[in-house]
Amino acid sequence: MHPPAITVNGKDTPLAPAAPHTTALDFLRERGLTGTKEGCAEGECGACSVLVARPGVDKPTDWVAVNACLVPAAALDGQEVITAEGLATPGAPGTAAELHPVQEEMAVRGGSQCGYCTPGFVCSMAAEYYRPGRCDHSADEAEGSDAAVSSDAEHGPNGFDLHALSGNLCRCTGYRPIRDAAYAVGAPADEDPLARRRDEEPPAAVATEYAQGDKTFVRKDTLAETLRLLRERPDAVVVAGSTDWGVEVNIRSRRADYVIAVDRLPELRELHVTADHIEIGAALTLTEIERRLDGEVPLLAELFPQFASRLIRNGATLGGNLGTGSPIGDSPPVLLALDASLLLADADGEREVPLAEYFTGYRQSVRRPGELIRAVRIPRPLAPVTGFHKIAKRRFDDISSVAVAFALDIEDGVVRKARIGLGGVAATPIRALATEAALEGRPWSDRTVDAAARVLRGEGTPMDDHRASSLYRSAMLGQSLKKLYAQTTEAAHA
Numbered sequence: 001m002h003p004p005a006i007t008v009n010g011k012d013t014p015l016a017p018a019a020p021h022t023t024a025l026d027f028l029r030e031r032g033l034t035g036t037k038e039g040c041a042e043g044e045c046g047a048c049s050v051l052v053a054r055p056g057v058d059k060p061t062d063w064v065a066v067n068a069c070l071v072p073a074a075a076l077d078g079q080e081v082i083t084a085e086g087l088a089t090p091g092a093p094g095t096a097a098e099l100h101p102v103q104e105e106m107a108v109r110g111g112s113q114c115g116y117c118t119p120g121f122v123c124s125m126a127a128e129y130y131r132p133g134r135c136d137h138s139a140d141e142a143e144g145s146d147a148a149v150s151s152d153a154e155h156g157p158n159g160f161d162l163h164a165l166s167g168n169l170c171r172c173t174g175y176r177p178i179r180d181a182a183y184a185v186g187a188p189a190d191e192d193p194l195a196r197r198r199d200e201e202p203p204a205a206v207a208t209e210y211a212q213g214d215k216t217f218v219r220k221d222t223l224a225e226t227l228r229l230l231r232e233r234p235d236a237v238v239v240a241g242s243t244d245w246g247v248e249v250n251i252r253s254r255r256a257d258y259v260i261a262v263d264r265l266p267e268l269r270e271l272h273v274t275a276d277h278i279e280i281g282a283a284l285t286l287t288e289i290e291r292r293l294d295g296e297v298p299l300l301a302e303l304f305p306q307f308a309s310r311l312i313r314n315g316a317t318l319g320g321n322l323g324t325g326s327p328i329g330d331s332p333p334v335l336l337a338l339d340a341s342l343l344l345a346d347a348d349g350e351r352e353v354p355l356a357e358y359f360t361g362y363r364q365s366v367r368r369p370g371e372l373i374r375a376v377r378i379p380r381p382l383a384p385v386t387g388f389h390k391i392a393k394r395r396f397d398d399i400s401s402v403a404v405a406f407a408l409d410i411e412d413g414v415v416r417k418a419r420i421g422l423g424g425v426a427a428t429p430i431r432a433l434a435t436e437a438a439l440e441g442r443p444w445s446d447r448t449v450d451a452a453a454r455v456l457r458g459e460g461t462p463m464d465d466h467r468a469s470s471l472y473r474s475a476m477l478g479q480s481l482k483k484l485y486a487q488t489t490e491a492a493h494a
Contacts, residue, residue, distance in 0.1 A: 002078075002206065003015075003016070004016070004074060004077040004078075004208055004210045005077065005078070006027075006073065006076045006077065006078075006079060006080075006081055007079070007080040007081065007203075008028065008031070008033070008081050008082075008083065008086070009033075009081070009082060009083060009085060009086030010086065013031060015027070015073060015074060015077060015210060016212075017212070018030070018073055018074075018212075019212050019213075019215060020072065020074050020210055020211065020212055020215045020216060020217040020259060021072065021215065021249055021255055021256070021259075022072065022073050022074075023068065023069055023070065023071065023072060023073060023246065023249070023250070024050065024068040024069075024071045024072070024073045024075075024076055024081070025038055025048045025068040025069040026073075027073035028050070028068060028081075028083060033083045033085055035083055035084040035085050035119035036048050036049075036050060036068055036083055036084070036119060036120075037116055037117070037119065037120065038069055039116070039117070039120075039169070040069075041069050041247075041250040041251060042069070042070075042246075042247045042250060042251055043067040043069065043070050043167070043243055043246065043247065043308075043309075043311065043312055044167070044169070044309075044397060045117070045120070045167075045168070045169040046067070046117070046120040046121070046124060046165075046167045046168030046169060046309070046311055047116060047117050047119070047120040047168075047169075048067055048068040048069040048120060049065045049066070049067065049068070049119075049120035049121075049123040049124045049167075049168065049311060050065070050066065050068045050081055050082065050083050050084075050123055051063045051064065051065055051081065051082040051083075051123055051126060051127055052064050052065075052066055052076065052079055052080065052081055052082075053079065053080040053081075053082075053197065053202055053203055054202060055202045055269075056132065056198065056202065057132075057288060057291040057292055058132040058133055058291075059132045059198040059199060060198065060199060060200060060201050060202060061197060061198045061199075061200060061201065061202040062130075062131070062132070062198065062202075063082070063126065063127050063130045063194060063197075063198070064127055064287070064314045065123050065124045065126070065127035065164070065310070065311055065314060066311060066314050066315050067167070067243070067246075067311050067312070067315065069246065069250060070241075070242050070243055070246030070247065070250075070315065071241075071242055071246065071315065072217060072239070072242060072246075072249075072259070072261075074208060074210045074217035074259075074261075075217075075219075075239070075242065075261050075263065077206055077208040077210070077219070078203055078204065078205070078206035078208070079203050080203050082123075082126075082194065083119070083123070084103075084118075084119035084120075084122050084123055087100035087102070087103060087122065087123075087126055087194075088100055088103060100122070100126065101129070101185050101186070101188075102122050102125045102126050102129050102181070102185055103122055105180075105181035105182075105184045105185055106118060106121065106122060106125075106178070106181045109177045109180045109181045109184065110173070110177040111173060111177040111178040111180070111181040112173070113172035113173055114171075114172050117168065117169060117170045117171075117172075120168055121165065121168045121170065121178060124164055124165050124167065124168050124310070124311065125164065125165065125181070125182055125185070126194075127164060127314075128160055128161060128164035128165075128182070129160075129185050129188065130188060130194060130195060130198065131161075131164075132198065133159075134158070134159040134160065134161075134187075135158060135159050135186070135187040136159070156179075156182060156183030157183065158183055158184070158185060158186065160182045160183055160185065162179060162182065163305060163309075163310050163396075164182075164310050165178070165182065165310075166309040166310050166311075166396045166397055167308070167309025167310055167311030167312060167397055168309075168311070205219070205221075205264030205265075205266075206219070207219060207220055207221045208261070214257060215255065215256070215257060215258075216257070216258050216259070217259045217261065218236075218258070218259065218260050218261070219260070219261040219262075219264065220260075220265075222265065222266075222267070223265050223266075223267035223268065223345065223372075223374070224347075226260060226262060226265060226372070227345060227346055227347040227370065227372065228347050229260060230260060230346075230347075230370050230372065231346070231347045231370045233258050233260070234369035234370050235257070235258065236256070236258040236259065236260045237256040237258070237259050237260070238259075238260050238261075238262055238323070238372065239259055239260070239261055239262070239263070239320075240261070240262055240263040240268075240282075240283050240315075240317040240319055240320045241263060241285060241312075241314075241315030241316045241317050241320055242315065243308075243312050243315050243316045243320065244320060244324050244326075262282075262283055262319075262372065263283050263317070264283070265283055267281070267374065268281045268282045268283035268284075268319065268372075268374060268375070269281045269283050269284050270284075270375070271284060271289070271292050271293075273293075273296065274380075275380065276379065276380055277377050277378060277379050277380055278293075278296065278297060278377070278378045278380065279343075279375050279376070279377050279378075280318060280375060280376045280377075280378070281319075281374070281375050282317060282318060282319025282320075282322075282372070282373040282374055282375055282376065283317050283319055284317060284318070285313065285314055285315060285316060285317055286304055286307055286312075286313035286314075286316050286317070286318070287310065287313045287314045289304075289318070290304040290313070297338070297378065297382060298382070298386055299334055299337060299338060299382075299386040299387075299388060299405060299407060300334060300338075302386070302387070302388040303330060303331065303334045303388050303405075305396070306330065306388070306390045306396065307330045307331070308330075308396075308397055309396060309397040312397075318331055318335075318373075318376050319372070319373040319376075322335075322342065322355075322358070322373055322376070323367070323373055324363065325359060325362070325363035325364060325365050325428070326363065327362065327363075327423060327424065327426060327427055327428050327429060328399055328400055328403070328423055328424045329423065329429065330390065330400060330403055330423065332355070332359075332421065332423055332429035333388070333403045333404060333405040333421030333422055333423040333429055334388055334405040334421060335355050335376060335378070335421065336355055336356060336405065336419070336420075336421030336422075336429060336430075336431050337383075337386070337405035337406060337407040337419045337420060337421040338378045338379075338382070338383075338405075338407055338419070339354075339355075339356075339378070339379055339407075339419055340354075340355045340376050340377060340378045340379075341353060341354045341355060341376075341377045341379075342355055342358055342373050342375075342376060342377070343373070343374045343375045343376075343377060344367055344368075344371045344372070344373060344374065345371065345372055345374040346368065346370045346371045346372070347370060350374065352377065353366060355376075356431050359428035359429060359430075360428070361427060361428065362427040362428065364428075382407070383407035383408055383409050383417065383419065384408075384409065384410070385406070385407070385408040385409070385410050385484075385488055386405075386406060386407045386408070387405070387406045387480075387483075387484045387487060388403070388404070388405045388406075389402075389403070389404045389405075389480040389483060389484070390402075390403050391403070391468075391476045391480075392467075393467070399467070400423060400424050401424055401467040401468035401472070401473060401476070402422075402423070402424045402425060402462075402468070402473050402476045402477065402480075403422070403423035403424055404420065404421070404422055404423075404476075404477060404480040404481075405420065405421040405422075406418075406419075406420055406480075406481070406484050407419045407420075408439070408444075410444050410488075413443050413444055413445075414441065414442065414443055414444065415439045415440055415441065415442055415443075415444050415448070416440070416441075417440060418435070418436040418439040418440050419431070419436065420432035420435055420436055420456070422459060422460055422477070424462070424467075424468075424473060425459065425460030425461070425462040425473055425474075425477065426460040426461050426462075427461070430459070430460055432456055432459045432460075432477075434455050434458070434459060435452050435455045435456040435459060435481070438451060438452040438455045439452050444485070444488070446485075449481055449482060449485040450482075452481055453477075453478035453479070453481045453482055454478065456477045456478050456480075456481050457474045457475065457477050457478040458474070459477060460477075462474055
């Protein structure tokens with residue numbers, strides 16, 4: 001097996017002597033790349049953002065921004081990483097480097113003051129700068145055309161999606177000059193090496209076994225090998241994007257004796273759309289799912305922008321979000337409303353479990369030792385009336401106090417089928433079964449909704465904590481159904 005190494009700014013960089021739990025952030029800083037900063041160590045500030053070459057959606061390779069503070073350096077074995085230092089073009093001996101276009105715009109438009117957050121912003125901006133299709137129909141190129149990109153509060157005339165920066169925080173500039181810099185960048189030049197890199201194949205996933213002392217990090221080539229290993233080591237910590245486990249490592253100083261990575265397993269990275277169902281691989285990132293489905297599942301399309309930040313979505317997976325069993329995960333309410341089931345695999349085979357029967361207690365499930373979530377299966381046809389309401393203190397990049405997902409079949413003004421998923425109101429994500437029963441077979445009307453909203457307020461066992469009181473959570477449940485009704489009636493009369 002090869003000695004583990006990462007290609008950093010074009011140079012092969014051995015992983016040793018870093019410990020298996022060492023984050024990519026610490027790995028880079030220990031090698032002198034101190035532009036990558038630690039602000040929060042839990043994936044909220046983006047000061048640690050770096051670019052990673054990943055399998056592309058519209059091109060063979062995408063440059064993807066990730067939180068280096070969460071990703072184990074060992075997980076990047078065989079991969080290509082670009083830091084803020086690697087974006088600039090080195091000058092001739094004795095001359096200054098030539099700034100990258102993103103860096104240039106940040107400098108000339110006053111997007112940097114103390115500078116601490118700037119390298120992270122630059123890397124997140126660079127990922128969006130290189131996003132295939134961003135400039136295909138920019139206002140400059142298509143002025144007067146129906147294809148022109150409209151500029152609004154969150155999208156620039158150059159096609160720049162400001163959500164790319166939703167995981168980056170700055171305490172100095174007030175954000176306007178940063179936004180101005182983002183909206184000023186043009187298309188990558190033809191000779192740009194990072195732009196040309198997108199047309200080449202991404203780095204292949206490599207098998208990894210990296211041990212230091214009594215700690216080991218392992219990635220196998222296939223799902224079958226992984227499941228056999230998991231049978232031998234049921235105590236192992238399984239990681240994909242490491243957006244949850246990375247916080248445990250940093251904030252709670254957790255150290256696993258044995259870590260098994262599943263993020264690059266091809267069997268967990270498939271997406272199939274058939275007449276009967278949509279099957280989503282458990283190790284596809286949320287960004288990959290969002291871009292590959294491209295609105296095929298409207299309820300998921302509504303969820304994604306509200307799920308943490310783009311930086312987190314570039315690493316987080318449905319398998320990880322469901323595997324942690326958190327009662328406040330954002331995806332379970334949506335998947336419950338979609339009547340999803342999970343395909344659970346172990347060394348002996350595979351079984352399908354309805355998500356409504358998956359959770360058994362706080363962070364507990366029916367998943368057995370040695371089992372992995374291979375895929376999420378969503379039946380078709382999809383309900384035509386859907387909505388996802390996330391109640392949180394911040395609009396983006398926050399944990400929900402309450403999350404409610406609706407999927408309704410309404411025919412001739414009557415609710416034929418109702419599915420409602422709830423998060424944040426019980427020890428597990430739950431279905432609002434009593435409310436579903438209060439809606440089904442009744443007209444979609446003020447009277448029905450008012451009665452069902454009273455039922456919905458009584459669902460679950462909400463608690464008081466620092467995010468919200470139990471009374472507030474209950475009130476928000478009822479209001480969410482009234483909001484959905486208002487949205488559907490407004491749409492019908494529009």
